Every structure is written in structure tokens, then in C-alpha cells.
Amino acid sequence: MRISSVTMFEQSTASMNRQQSDFLKVSQQIASGRRVVNPSDDPQAAARAVGVDQSMAITEQYADSRVSARNSLSQTESILNSVSDAVTSAKTLLIQASSDTLSNADRESIASELKGVYETLIGQANATDGNGRYLFGGYKDNAPPFSKTDAGIEYRGDSNGRKQQVDASRQMPVTENGKAIFQSVTGGAGYIAKAEPQNSGNVTFSGPTAKDVNDDSYGQAFTIEFSVDDNDTTYTVTGPEGEITSGAYVGDGQQISFGGISLALKGEPANGDKISMAKAGSEDMPADLFKTLEAAIGVLENPAETDAEKAALRNTLNSSMRELDNALDNVLTVRASAGARLNELDVIDAVGSNRMMNYTQTLSDLVDLDYAEAISEYSLRQVGLQAAQKAFVDIKGLSLFNYM
Template identity: 30%
Template structure:
């Protein structure tokens, strides 16, 4: 069988190129520490590796998002902690202001400190994250949330939205709190109803905040649940040197007594249905001791009670009274404004002291509710920060698992690769030598 010289050269050249290509591939794998360099090396593994690379990228972004969310919420939580401390300082100031030994000028001195606390709170409410985004403006991160028109009159310019950050496939985490929820939408009174004195009162009566004995019954009370406690003071028939104080519970909407159904106002000099006992419970329900009304009053129970301390007053034309209404929203800054007004308008004497104490009690109650609102927001932030910590652990675990799986798919067995490299190098050297010897078989060498 005859073999052409060109065939011998072609076979040798092809073998040499093949071994050189194999050697180059092995060298590239060793340099990159990867088995799969191109999809042709392992199409199925390449597809899996591509999916894993995308999953790793998304997982890394979730980790970045979690860190960003955690940083923002920690700043918010730190700011709210300062708000908490400032409100507590205002509460201490209000308690000090209640000292009856303080004069009117001393109470005005306390107001100077109060105004400083007010400005401090306003600054905290308008805190930014260092990049110009306001913490408490809802979705409107670039809008200053609170603007002041006058002392105590603050307008919220943000919205009620919460900024969301994607921290995992199925979770968008709220990282912000709407300033309206923290600083404005705060229920006054005890959170269910609010008691207040009438500015025209002339006695020394001080109304308590009251309590709810049955929330369901209060919810069924006739809307808009606007009532008043009215007092009457008349000479005691048994001892004209003494007075008997009585009171009535009136539905301000209908102008009718809840106790006996009588229309208001009653005839001058008429005693009211219940006898007043200082500090005793004033219950908004039908009592066995109530007078029998004609026509009879349907049994009623609104599930609340309060009390009045001091000495209410009444004249032939006026009666001291206190209102009882459903709680409504009051802003923290409005509460501070009302407290400032009370400190500046204090008047000595039983009536003035009672008016001031009623205003002070209202302020303390609202401050307590404001503090509760801030603490609740802190609790929500704390829960979400715990969630970001949990997500961080999960993303780290996923990162490790993705890396492990990807390494198994494209990782290089160094021992086997080095052995193959050495073997292929030996074969390549042999191919080169044999090819060189084949080149000497040409007849032209002997011409």
C-alpha cells in the first residue's frame, strides 16, 4: 500500500494540532480553575451555571437591599428614641408645672423650656437620612413633612404611604413610617373617649380621664356620642346652711337627659337626678337609684365611667359642666401648643387653679398617648429590623449553597487536570519527535 508524502504530512500535522489544542485547553482550565470554559465543554452544566449566576446576582442584590433597609430603619429607630426622650422630658415639665406652689411667672418660665422642646421635636420630625430623603414623609421622601404656620399649628405635607424595599423573592419590606401616624393621628383622652372642662365653669371641679368598662356597649351608644355632665347646686332643705350638689347626664345632640328623659334646660331651682359625691364614679348607665321617669326611660348602659373632684358651682343661670365625647385625633405639636397656652394664661384662685389643672390633665393624657404612638412605631421598626437580620442569614446561606452547587458544576479537579496535562505534554512531545522523523523520509533528501 502506497501512502503519499502529503498524507503523511497531513496526518502528522493534524495530530500535532489536536494535541496542542488539548494542551491549550488544559492550560486554560488550570489557569481559570474551572472545568467548563465554554458551553461546548458541557452544554447542560453551562445552562445550569448560567441560571446559578443569575440567581447569585439577584441574591446579592437582595443582600444589598437588606443592608440598605436596615440602615434606614436603624436611623429612624434612633430618631424615634430621641423623640421618646423629648416627650418624657415634656411630661416631667408638665408634672412640675402642676405644683400649686408655682406662681404665674414661674409657670411662664417653664413655658420657655417647653418651647425649646417643641422646636427639638419639630427638628426630629423633619430628620433626613443624610441623602436629603426625609424619614417621616411617606412616599414623598424629598418633601419636608412638617411645616409650622404658628406655634402649635403644624401641617403635614407628606402622605400616608410607606416606602418598600424588595429584600427577597416574596417580600417587600416597609422601611419608613408616615409622620402623620406618629405625630398627628393620636387619639386624645383615654383613646376611646375624652373628657374636658367647660371654659365658663366657675367652680373648682376637675374631671378625670375616665375609663371604659365595656367597649361593646360604648360602641352601641347613640352617635355621635356627645354627652355632658351638668351640675346643680341648691340649699339643703334639711339644713339651709349647707348645699347639695346634684348632676345630670345629658345627650348634647338631642338636648335630653339620659337619666330621666327630661328636656334641657330644666326649670330654674330644680335639683338634678343624681347626687354628687366628690371623686365618686359617674357611670354612664341606668342605676337602681335613679328616679323613675315619666314616661319611663328605656334601660341604657354606655359602658364608661369617669369622676369629678373638687367643688363644681352653679348659679341661677349657669351650671358648671364637663363634656364627654368620642376620642378624636390630636397632633403632638397641638398638644404642646395647648400646654404652652395653659402655662401662659394661668390665674390664681380656686377657679383658675381648677381650669389650669383640667388643661394640664388633658395635656398629660395626650402626651401619654403620643408617647404610646412613638413606642408603637419603634416596635414596628424593631420587628422589621429583626426581619432584615433573618433575611441576611438566609441570603448568606443561599450564597453559600449557590457557590457550592456552581463549584460542583464547573469546578476543576486539580489532581486529574495536572495528570492529564502531564500526559498530554508527553504525547505532544512524542508527536513532535515522530513528526520530525517522518519529515526525513522524503526521497528529495537523497538527490
């Protein structure tokens, strides 16, 4: 086989170029700290690394979403805490107003304090988040959810709660709608009784009290109507399907039981006086915290001189206090739900952090450089390049003319 000088030069040059390429590759790896600098270095690892990078980016987006969700829920919980304090304050004022020793002026003073609580609740109901969106308007968060009208406070939001995707499989409600907070009751709320405004007698009630929730009629709306004929006074209890029971009314704390509930009555009714009862939050007795306070403020502002006016005062305060109890239970339930979601975010955050650590480790295993191995390879390639250069110099110096 005949080997020409050109062939020797070409092979020596190719060998040096190959050694320089390998040496440069190791140098780039050490400089970047990555084993896979170009996709061609390890196509399979590079493809997997792209997928891991995308998963890490999505995980980071969910983490940012949880920060926003936590801010909304924290604001919601804080406001609901203030609402519960306001409702408790209102209940305290009504208990104080129920004292028979107070004068009309004293009750009017309490009404002024109650108005302050009322205005505070309106402000809290129209609270906004850090972005100027109303917290309790549902998806209608660009306008105040509660507004004053001639008929009282009107809710103009919707019945939804804004949701946010906080993880791949979890879409979490981050706000509550105002209807669920200020115009709703818990499922276990009992009966509310109210005396009709046109009553002219002085009968007062205490209760109603649940006696048998398994009664077939429990949950229906009832009306007690009084009939006065000469010296005889009777009552008739009617429900949606007609009369349920009737009897003689004797007053003096008389207990009347029907439909799984009982009501204690005192005082002397006038002919035609009525007392209505229904489950709190039903169509017959809708829940509305603002209307409850409006009714209490209205009755406290009006002087109670006659026995009928005093009975109307006591009945209204009794009804209002029961409604405030239901409102407080409802607010605390909603607040507990917000707190539970905040705890859930902490759990999801912990899972997300572990997931991010796994992704980081996987990505490191795929593309990061083993410096000990790389430095050893660097030294080896350096020696290889020097050897190729020395060989080229030796071959270049060989010639037959040196021996002629």
C-alpha cells in the first residue's frame, strides 16, 4: 500500500481537528456547568429536559396563583371576622334595649349606635381586594354588590363565587358572594316568629322552640290567629293545608305546640291579631341581615307608650335577636370555610414545593455536569490534543532527502 505525503498530512490534520473538537466540547461543558450544552450532545436527555422545564414552569404558575388566592382568602377571612364582631355588637345592643327600665330616649340612643353598626356592615359588605375588585359580588366584581334603595339594601351581585386554579386538579373558590354571607342562614337554623304589624293587642311570644323535627309538618309555615268574643279568647293555628289545631287562649306563659314546635305566649291579644312562623331562610321568612337591623332600628326609634307599642317593641327585638343569632352562625360557618381553604393552600404549597424539588433533581440528573468526571475528561482531551500535535510535527519532519 502506497501512502503519500498528502495522505499523512490530511490524516494528521483530521486527528488534530477531532481532538480539538472534543477538547472544546469539554471546555464548554465546564464553562456552562451543563453536560448537555446542545441537543445533539444527548438528544434523549434534551427532549426529556424540555418536558421537565415545562412542568416546572407550570408548577411556578400555580404557585403564583396560590399567592393571589391566599391574599383574597385572607382578606375575606379578615372582613368576616369584622362582620362577626359587628353582629355580636348588634346583638349586645338589642339585649340592652330589651330592658324594661329604659326610657324612649335611652332606646333612641341605642338605635343611634345600631345605625353605626349598620353602616359598618354595609362598608364591609362592599369591601374590595388589592386590585379594586369587590370581594362579595361574585363575578360581578366591578360595582358595589350592595346598594341603598328606597326599599332598603339591595344585593346586585350574583350567586357565584370567583374561582382560581391553584393546582392541576384543584379549582378553588377564593371569594364568597354577598348573598351567602348577608342573606343566608345555615342548614340547621330553626323557626323565626314575627307578630303582624297591624296587631293592636299586647300579646308577646317567646320562641319558637323545636320539639320534634321528625313531625310530618315540621318545616312548614304556620300562622296563629286570635279571636276575641266577649270574654272568651281562642287561637287557631293554620298551615299550608289549613287548620292544624285550635283552643282556648289563657295567656300567662301558655305553651302552644304544633307541627313539631312550640311557642310561649303572654299578654292579651286583640281580635284578629296574628303571629307568623316559618323556617329561617325560607321563602316565608327570608334571611337578610340588613333588613333585620333596619327593623330593630325602626322600632327603637319609635316611642313605646301603649301596651300594644311595648308588645310590638318586645316582639320585634325577640325576632331580631334570633335572626342575628342565625346570621352570626352563618358568618362563622363561611369564615370557617375560608380558613379551611387557607389551610388547604398550605398543604398544596408543600406538595408543590416537593414536586419542584423532584423536577429540579430530575433536570439536574439529565443535563447537569459531573465536574469530577468532566475535569478528568478535560485533562485526557488536553493530553490527546498535545499528542496529536506532537505526532503531526514528527511526521511533517520525515523526508527521504534527509538520507540521500
